[in-house]
Amino acid sequence: MKKIVVTVVGADRVGIIAGVTRGLADHEINVLTVSQTIVDGIFNMVLMCDMEGSKNTLAEIQQTMGGIGEALGVEVRVQLADVFYAMHRI
Amino acid sequence: MLDIEDILATERMFDQNKLDVRTITMGISLLSCVSDDEAVLCRRIYDTICRKAEHLTEVSREISAEYGVPIVNRRISVTPIALVAGGCGAKDYVKIAETLQRAADTLGIDIMGGFSALVDRGMTASDEKLLDSIPEALSVTKSICSSVAVGSTKAGINMDAVRRVGEIVKELAERTKDRDADGCTKFVAFCNAVEDNPFMAGAFHGVTNGDCAIHVGVSGPGVVKRALEEVKGAPFEVVAKTVKNTAFMITRLGQMVAQAATERLHVPFGIIDLSLAPTAAVGDSVAAVLEEMGLESCGGPGTTAALALLNDAVKKGGLMASSSVGGLSGAFIPVSEDLGMIEAVQRGSLTLEKLEAMTCVCSVGLDMIAVPGDTSAATISAILADEAAIGMINNKTTAVRLIPAPGKKPGDMVTFGGLMGYAPVIEVSRFRADDFIARGGRIPAPLRSLTN
Numbered sequence: 001m002k003k004i005v006v007t008v009v010g011a012d013r014v015g016i017i018a019g020v021t022r023g024l025a026d027h028e029i030n031v032l033t034v035s036q037t038i039v040d041g042i043f044n045m046v047l048m049c050d051m052e053g054s055k056n057t058l059a060e061i062q063q064t065m066g067g068i069g070e071a072l073g074v075e076v077r078v079q080l081a082d083v084f085y086a087m088h089r090i
Numbered sequence: 091m092l093d094i095e096d097i098l099a100t101e102r103m104f105d106q107n108k109l110d111v112r113t114i115t116m117g118i119s120l121l122s123c124v125s126d127d128e129a130v131l132c133r134r135i136y137d138t139i140c141r142k143a144e145h146l147t148e149v150s151r152e153i154s155a156e157y158g159v160p161i162v163n164r165r166i167s168v169t170p171i172a173l174v175a176g177g178c179g180a181k182d183y184v185k186i187a188e189t190l191q192r193a194a195d196t197l198g199i200d201i202m203g204g205f206s207a208l209v210d211r212g213m214t215a216s217d218e219k220l221l222d223s224i225p226e227a228l229s230v231t232k233s234i235c236s237s238v239a240v241g242s243t244k245a246g247i248n249m250d251a252v253r254r255v256g257e258i259v260k261e262l263a264e265r266t267k268d269r270d271a272d273g274c275t276k277f278v279a280f281c282n283a284v285e286d287n288p289f290m291a292g293a294f295h296g297v298t299n300g301d302c303a304i305h306v307g308v309s310g311p312g313v314v315k316r317a318l319e320e321v322k323g324a325p326f327e328v329v330a331k332t333v334k335n336t337a338f339m340i341t342r343l344g345q346m347v348a349q350a351a352t353e354r355l356h357v358p359f360g361i362i363d364l365s366l367a368p369t370a371a372v373g374d375s376v377a378a379v380l381e382e383m384g385l386e387s388c389g390g391p392g393t394t395a396a397l398a399l400l401n402d403a404v405k406k407g408g409l410m411a412s413s414s415v416g417g418l419s420g421a422f423i424p425v426s427e428d429l430g431m432i433e434a435v436q437r438g439s440l441t442l443e444k445l446e447a448m449t450c451v452c453s454v455g456l457d458m459i460a461v462p463g464d465t466s467a468a469t470i471s472a473i474l475a476d477e478a479a480i481g482m483i484n485n486k487t488t489a490v491r492l493i494p495a496p497g498k499k500p501g502d503m504v505t506f507g508g509l510m511g512y513a514p515v516i517e518v519s520r521f522r523a524d525d526f527i528a529r530g531g532r533i534p535a536p537l538r539s540l541t542n
Contacts, residue, residue, distance in 0.1 A: 005092075005097060007097065007098070007101055009101075035093075035094035036094075037094070044094070044098060046094045046097045046098065048092065058155075058156050059155065059156075062155065077101070077158060079156065079157055079158030080156050080157050080158075081092070082157060082346055082350075083100070083157045083158065083159055083343060083346060084092050084096060084097055084100055085092070086342040086343060086345065086346040087096075087100055087339045087342050087343055088092060088093075088096040088100070088339070089092075
C-alpha cells in the first residue's frame with residue numbers, strides 16, 4: 001500500500017467532493033477514509049488514499065488534482081502520508 | 091489512522107507557521123583530492139564534489155514535492171581547505187575558492203562551506219595561507235562560506251588567530267563595502283567548532299567523518315511560538331513540555347526527510363541538527379518565542395532564563411525523535427535573520443552585552459550582528475576572545491559573525507537579502523583592547539580540559 005493524503009481547503013460550493021473523488025477514481029486511486037468539516041464557511045476535507053494501483057506517478061497526480069482544485073476554486077494538495085505519521089505517531 | 095485535526099494542524103505549520111527543513115547539507119571529504127599541483131587539485135575538487143552531489147538538488151526537490159515539505163536550501167560542506175591544499179604549492183587559495191564556486195554553480199547549490207582552517211593550537215603554513223586568502227576569496231565568490239576555529243576547551247584559545255580574525259573581518263568588510271559588507275556574513279570564527287554542522291557559515295566536513303554524509307537542519311520557531319500561545323500564563327513546567335512536544339514533531343520531520351534523502355542519494359545518514367533557525371520573515375522568530383513566554387521585549391530582564399529553558403527543551407524533545415543528533419542543536423539567535431531580534435535592537439532592549447550573556451545558554455554565539463564601520467580590528471578580536479572564552483570554559487560551541495559595515499553608525503540599517511536578512515547597526519563599547527590583543531600567544535586550556 002502506498003498511502004497518500006489529499007487535503008482540500010477553500011470556499012464551500014456544490015460539487016467539490018464529486019470533483020475531487022472523480023479525479024482520484026480516474027487515476028485509480030482508492031479512497032480509504034474521508035474526513036470533512038466546514039469551519040466558518042471554509043470547506044476542509046482530508047482523504048487518506050492508496051495509490052498502489054495507480055499507473056500515474058505522484059507528480060502527475062499532483063498536477064491533475066491541482067488543476068481540478070483550480071477549476072473548483074479550492075486548494076487541493078496531494079502528498080505522501082509518511083510526513084504525518086512521522087510527526088503525529090511514535 | 092490519522093486524525094483530520096493532526097493533518098490540518100501539520101498543514102497549518104507549513105503554511106502559516108513557516109515550518110520548513112532549512113537545509114539538506116551533504117558533507118564531502120576532499121582528502122583524496124590532495125596533489126602537489128594546484129591545477130590538478132582544483133580539477134579533483136571540482137570532479138569529486140560534482141560526482142558526489144550530482145543528484146542532491148534534484149532529490150531535494152523531489153522530496154519536497156512528494157512529501158509536501160518545504161526544503162529551503164541545498165548545501166555542501168567540504169573538508170577544511172587548509173588541510174586539503176597544504177601540499178599544492180599555490181601562493182594563495184583564491185583559485186580553490188573559485189573552483190568551489192564553479193562546482194556550486196554547476197550543481198545549483200545554495201551555499202558551500204569549508205573554506206576553513208582549524209587553528210585551536212597553532213597555525214601551519216597552509217592555515218596561514220588560507221587565512222590570508224579569506225578576504226579576497228569571499229569577495230570574488232558569492233556562495234562560498236569560510237570558518238576558522240580559534241579555540242577549544244581542550245586546546246585553549248589561539249590569540250594570534252583571534253588577532254588575525256579581527257583584521258580579516260575588517261578587510262572583508264572593506265572589500266565588500268558597496269554591498270553593505272556582505273562578505274562578512276559568509277565568515278565565522280568558532281570556539282569548539284563541530285565537524286558535522288549543516289548550518290552556514292560554519293559548516294565543514296570534519297576529518298573524522300567518512301567520505302560522504304547527509305545532514306539535515308530543521309527550522310520552526312514559528313511552530314514553537316504558536317504552541318506556546320495555547321498555554322498563556324501556565325507555569326514553566328508546562329512551557330518546557332510544550333516546547334519539547336513541538337521540538338519532537340519538528341525533528342521527526344527532519345529525520346524523515348534525512349531518511350528519504352539518504353536512501354535516494356545512496357549516501358550514509360550523518361546527523362539531524364535540532365536548531366531552531368529563524369528567518370527575518372514575519373512569524374519565524376526565536377525572539378518572538380521568548381516574548382511569548384512573558385517578556386515585553388527580547389533582551390530585557392528574564393531573556394537569558396527564557397532562552398536557557400527554550401534551548402534545553404528543544405534538545406530534550408528532539409533527542410528522542412532522531413537516531414543521530416549532532417551539529418549545533420539548540421536555539422539560534424542571529425540578529426539580522428530574526429525579525430523579533432531586529433525590532434528588539436531598534437527598541438533598545440537588546441544590546442551587544444545582553445546578546446553575549448544569551449550566548450552562554452544558546453547553541454552558538456554572536457551571530458549576524460552589524461556593528462559600526464569604525465569598530466577597530468582589535469575590538470572585533472577582543473569580542474571574539476570574550477565569546478571564545480565563554481565556549482572554552484563552558485565546554486560549548488560559541489562563534490562570532492560580526493559585520494562592521496563601512497560608513498555605518500549605530501541605528502543605520504544594513505541589508506543582505508534572502509535568508510541573511512537585514513539589521514540595525516548596534517552600539518559597541520568605546521573602550522579599547524588594543525594592548526590586550528597585541529600580546530598574542532595562547533590562552534592556556536582550562537582546568538576542565540584535564541578530564542582523563
